[in-house]
Amino acid sequence: MNIYRMDQQNSGKVAQFMAAIKPDWWDFEGANGQLQDVSLLAKLVGWYMEEDKKVRGWILCAEFEGYSYLSIENLGYDENGAYVMEQQTEPLLKQAEDYAREKGYRNLKYIIGSTDMSCHGRPIMDYAEELRNLTSNGREHFDYFVQYGFSPTGFIPDCYGENYHGIIMIKSLL
Numbered sequence: 001m002n003i004y005r006m007d008q009q010n011s012g013k014v015a016q017f018m019a020a021i022k023p024d025w026w027d028f029e030g031a032n033g034q035l036q037d038v039s040l041l042a043k044l045v046g047w048y049m050e051e052d053k054k055v056r057g058w059i060l061c062a063e064f065e066g067y068s069y070l071s072i073e074n075l076g077y078d079e080n081g082a083y084v085m086e087q088q089t090e091p092l093l094k095q096a097e098d099y100a101r102e103k104g105y106r107n108l109k110y111i112i113g114s115t116d117m118s119c120h121g122r123p124i125m126d127y128a129e130e131l132r133n134l135t136s137n138g139r140e141h142f143d144y145f146v147q148y149g150f151s152p153t154g155f156i157p158d159c160y161g162e163n164y165h166g167i168i169m170i171k172s173l174l
Contacts, residue, residue, distance in 0.1 A: 011035040034066070041066070047095045059092040069107040070100040086144040093148065100173055107170050110150060112142055114165040121163050124155055131155070134167070145169055
């Protein structure tokens with residue numbers, strides 16, 4: 001068996017295969033578009049805040065139209081020289097949420113590092129159990145996002161280093 005890299009010349013035959021093997025998910029045009037149009041995967045959108053003509057905060061998101069969600073990639077605010085990501089960013093979070101609703105997206109996603117969380121610093125063995133027992137050890141950032149309506153829904157283990165996990169947070173827009 002040989003393996004080839006997909007490109008514009010051969011993606012059409014892969015799209016034909018996709019449409020034939022799973023026609024309830026793809027027709028040829030949809031499959032061909034998905035294979036070639038990177039904008040279907042994600043495109044970036046963001047906003048920033050100014051005060052006295054100086055940038056004070058920002059939010060950068062990735063749109064995943066195919067999965068109907070907006071992902072917060074990074075955000076922050078300058079609180080008198082200190083970098084913060086909580087209440088001060090709320091106008092930007094509301095802007096992103098309004099944008100996502102206007103686009104018809106169903107969810108907002110955000111990944112929070114496991115620092116100061118019950119799962120930090122050790123391997124995750126049973127994801128469901130870990131999620132059920134997940135607690136914040138005073139992690140203001142996590143607590144704020146939960147208060148804002150996000151729920152922890154899963155993990156990306158070791159994504160920031162060994163035993164430093166990403167906690168997948170979702171806020172439903174329905």
